[in-house]
Amino acid sequence: VSLAASFRKYPTAKDSLEDNGQLLANGLSWDPTFYQTSWRENAKTYREATKGLTGKYATDPLYDTKLNQLIENWNLSQYD
Numbered sequence: 641v642s643l644a645a646s647f648r649k650y651p652t653a654k655d656s657l658e659d660n661g662q663l664l665a666n667g668l669s670w671d672p673t674f675y676q677t678s679w680r681e682n683a684k685t686y687r688e689a690t691k692g693l694t695g696k697y698a699t700d701p702l703y704d705t706k707l708n709q710l711i712e713n714w715n716l717s718q719y720d
Contacts (some may be wrong), residue, residue, distance in 0.1 A: 664697070669716055684688045686720065 650656040667674035676682055677692025690711075691705035700706070711717055 684719055 648656075650659065664675045664678065666672055667676070675692070675696060678689040678697075680689075683689035683692060686707055687704070689709065690707040693707070694701065694704040697703070
């Protein structure tokens with residue numbers, strides 16, 4: 641799925657990750673709860689969280705499936 645959009649540029653990876661965290665935690669200016677379905681308090685599993693990002697954070701309709709595969713392949717749920 642293609643979508644024209646602006647991208648941000650950061651001086652460091654740390655700055656990028658911090659901004660991304662703020663975006664997911666604080667939502668968008670017009671909807672602070674936009675990503676609430678992915679918040680730990682609302683998503684009982686990582687699968688629910690990734691589903692909540694699909695169609696919002698990423699336009700790829702298979703975003704959750706792809707993230708889930710990465711999480712499982714690299715055993716990333718150990719960091720939950």
